[in-house]
Amino acid sequence: MDNSTQGPLVARGMGRTMAHLWMILGVIIVAFPVYYVFIASTHSVQTILRPPLPLLPGSDAYENYRGAFSGEINRIGGVSLWRLLGNTTLIAVGIAVGKIVISMASAYAIVFFKFPFRMACFWLIFITLMLPVEVRIQPTYKVMVDLGLIDTYAGLILPLIASATATLLFRQFFMTIPDELLEAARVDGAGPWRFFKDILWPLSLTNVAAIFVIQFIYGWTQYLWPLLVTNSNEMNTIVIALKKMVSFADADTPWNLVMVTSVLAILPPILVVVLMQRWFVKGLVETEK
Amino acid sequence: MAHIQLNDLRKSYAGQEVIHGITMDISNGEFVVIVGPSGCGKSTLLRMVAGLEGISAGTISIGDRVVNDLEPRERDIAMVFQNYALYPHMSVRENMAYGLKIAKMPVAEIDARVAKAATMLELEPYLDRKPRALSGGQRQRVAMGRALVREPAAFLLDEPLSNLDAKLRVQMRLQIKELHQRTGQTTLYVTHDQVEAMTLADRLIVMNKGVADQIATPHEVYMTPASEFVAGFIGSPAMNIFTVRAEAGVAVLPGGQRLPLPGLPASGEVRLGLRPEDMELVEGDTPSIPVVLKSVEWLGADAFGYGVIEGSDVLMTLRLPGNTLAKRGDRLHVAAAQGRIHLFSPETGKRL
Ligand SMILES: Nc1ncnc2c1ncn2[C@@H]1O[C@H](COP(=O)(O)OP(=O)(O)OP(=O)(O)O)[C@@H](O)[C@H]1O
Ligand SMILES: [Mg+2]
Numbered sequence: 001m002d003n004s005t006q007g008p009l010v011a012r013g014m015g016r017t018m019a020h021l022w023m024i025l026g027v028i029i030v031a032f033p034v035y036y037v038f039i040a041s042t043h044s045v046q047t048i049l050r051p052p053l054p055l056l057p058g059s060d061a062y063e064n065y066r067g068a069f070s071g072e073i074n075r076i077g078g079v080s081l082w083r084l085l086g087n088t089t090l091i092a093v094g095i096a097v098g099k100i101v102i103s104m105a106s107a108y109a110i111v112f113f114k115f116p117f118r119m120a121c122f123w124l125i126f127i128t129l130m131l132p133v134e135v136r137i138q139p140t141y142k143v144m145v146d147l148g149l150i151d152t153y154a155g156l157i158l159p160l161i162a163s164a165t166a167t168l169l170f171r172q173f174f175m176t177i178p179d180e181l182l183e184a185a186r187v188d189g190a191g192p193w194r195f196f197k198d199i200l201w202p203l204s205l206t207n208v209a210a211i212f213v214i215q216f217i218y219g220w221t222q223y224l225w226p227l228l229v230t231n232s233n234e235m236n237t238i239v240i241a242l243k244k245m246v247s248f249a250d251a252d253t254p255w256n257l258v259m260v261t262s263v264l265a266i267l268p269p270i271l272v273v274v275l276m277q278r279w280f281v282k283g284l285v286e287t288e289k
Numbered sequence: 290m291a292h293i294q295l296n297d298l299r300k301s302y303a304g305q306e307v308i309h310g311i312t313m314d315i316s317n318g319e320f321v322v323i324v325g326p327s328g329c330g331k332s333t334l335l336r337m338v339a340g341l342e343g344i345s346a347g348t349i350s351i352g353d354r355v356v357n358d359l360e361p362r363e364r365d366i367a368m369v370f371q372n373y374a375l376y377p378h379m380s381v382r383e384n385m386a387y388g389l390k391i392a393k394m395p396v397a398e399i400d401a402r403v404a405k406a407a408t409m410l411e412l413e414p415y416l417d418r419k420p421r422a423l424s425g426g427q428r429q430r431v432a433m434g435r436a437l438v439r440e441p442a443a444f445l446l447d448e449p450l451s452n453l454d455a456k457l458r459v460q461m462r463l464q465i466k467e468l469h470q471r472t473g474q475t476t477l478y479v480t481h482d483q484v485e486a487m488t489l490a491d492r493l494i495v496m497n498k499g500v501a502d503q504i505a506t507p508h509e510v511y512m513t514p515a516s517e518f519v520a521g522f523i524g525s526p527a528m529n530i531f532t533v534r535a536e537a538g539v540a541v542l543p544g545g546q547r548l549p550l551p552g553l554p555a556s557g558e559v560r561l562g563l564r565p566e567d568m569e570l571v572e573g574d575t576p577s578i579p580v581v582l583k584s585v586e587w588l589g590a591d592a593f594g595y596g597v598i599e600g601s602d603v604l605m606t607l608r609l610p611g612n613t614l615a616k617r618g619d620r621l622h623v624a625a626a627q628g629r630i631h632l633f634s635p636e637t638g639k640r641l
Binding site: 178180181183184185186187188189190194198199202203 | 339340341360361362366367368370371372374375376377378387388391392435439
């Protein structure tokens with residue numbers, strides 16, 4: 001695409017050069033640690049522990065990754081890498097989908113239905129924004145224990161899926177839908193469910209994609225809650241496992257495997273972002289409806 | 290197709306009544322235009338018929354059913370909205386077919402109806418486009434098509450042409466008229482444009498602040514406006530209306546001139562209405578109204594003179610022939626054409 005048609009601001013001459021330098025600098029700052037992790041995952045423990053770490057990939061990549069997948073992680077953490085990736089994916093997808101379902105449903109009710117205490121409901125949801133997971137962690141934990149949900153996927157997912165942020169985003173979006181569209185659908189014979197399914201949902205897709213990406217990453221990187229609510233290694237997420245792997249004395253830590261695990265922990269969120277990037281950006285910037 | 294009956298229909302918002310009891314029978318196939326200034330309750334009335342707005346009192350029946358408590362979809366109506374309200378993610382075809390699909394009509398029949406409407410509205414080339422890839426006029430036709438394919442008992446349109454430019458508006462107006470003649474649908478049409486109202490309507494409802502001041506054919510509304518409001522609203526340029534004092538069959542004009550007028554009450558004040566196009570220039574020695582011109586607008590075929598009645602500051606608009614030589618400062622004598630005098634009560638505004 002031609003740069004000059006992209007935005008209202010077109011940088012020229014020095015300005016353009018500066019802008020590019022600035023962006024390249026930003027990319028380096030953000031990407032370098034990630035690159036370093038990848039480099040480290042291709043060297044042996046000995047190389048990693050003997051500074052300085054080389055800046056180019058080493059020759060142990062195959063060895064490290066094969067090892068990680070075929071039981072080395074299992075030997076250290078008591079759970080296979082596959083299981084960890086599976087757990088984390090399930091939780092991240094569960095949280096993202098759950099959040100979307102719950103927040104769309106509540107936003108739909110608040111925007112399109114007149115019922116008593118509608119605004120009260122809205123404000124109730126709104127003030128939970130001020131109560132992050134950490135604040136309500138003790139009562140939530142108690143509830144999970146009472147319900148016998150410790151060490152279950154339900155226990156990992158359910159407490160995290162209520163989302164005031166997503167509800168607000170959907171509410172804002174639903175409010176941009178012209179009343180007449182709803183009225184046209186009513187005249188055409190669409191009930192509340194059909195209106196949602198045939199009209200609101202297709203129009204929301206880009207928003208859904210954006211929220212999915214954000215919440216998937218939120219779910220993928222959860223640390224505190226999974227740490228509390230799981231005891232068995234079998235239920236660990238990849239982030240927890242990573243933490244457990246480095247809690248040995250430095251010399252004993254299998255740094256090469258830690259780096260492999262780190263790369264594998266970073267990869268799925270990147271994949272999700274890249275795959276959904278076009279929709280994601282559209283959902284964030286789209287104004288025309 | 291069906292007749293529609295409105296019976297003492299009222300609407301209040303939070304205790305404030307905005308529609309004050311409208312009663313009307315619309316016969317099958319009739320084209321009724323609801324016209325009036327902004328905020329007079331036109332849309333509210335239409336939306337009550339559509340079922341999009343609750344009814345505070347009175348009844349609406351469509352066909353032989355009282356529909357007060359029915360959902361829009363159960364009323365067998367179709368509606369065209371001012372901003373078209375097309376489903377942005379559906380193609381033109383899907384937009385038109387949506388209502389039929391919900392009604393679980395067989396696909397073959399849906400296709401046939403969409404094809405028929407598309408032909409009628411010259412939309413065939415655009416059937417697979419999304420609304421965003423259409424011009425305003427095309428979108429408007431899609432909105433019409435979406436209503437047409439339903440073959441409803443009644444057709445409701447709320448200012449369907451107000452988002453189009455002047456030329457397209459004339460075109461679409463003719464097209465709507467032709468469509469109505471072809472389909473014979475009972476139609477309720479809201480507009481604030483009196484040209485649309487006069488040209489399309491079999492009958493007009495002229496609304497004034499939630500009251501139907503007059504329900505009649507365009508001809509009657511123009512010839513015998515039922516109230517001063519209707520007289521001032523219909524007709525362009527607007528009717529000249531001013532107060533005169535009646536004295537034994539003679540009207541005393543604001544400038545003190547005396548003009549014999551038929552139909553005057555014995556005494557008291559009365560509002561006199563004279564359309565610019567209903568006045569003719571006369572010699573000064575016949576009974577007439579002397580007007581001092583302030584300006585003349587020449588339009589080609591004819592001209593409009595704006596002035597005041599001599600000796601007063603009551604404004605008068607006159608329609609002058611295109612070849613007029615009248616200019617600012619001239620004094621013209623005009624008299625109302627035979628039978629083209631309108632008298633209204635100063636208290637109630639009703640026609641006398
Ligand atoms: N939801 C509402 N709550 C309170 N008052 C309302 C509501 N909707 C309309 N009104 C009032 O009812 C009156 C009639 O409104 P309506 O929309 O029918 O006017 P209209 O004749 O269609 O005007 P326009 O030509 O500008 O569209 C207005 O005075 C308006 O303020
Ligand atoms: Mg309106």
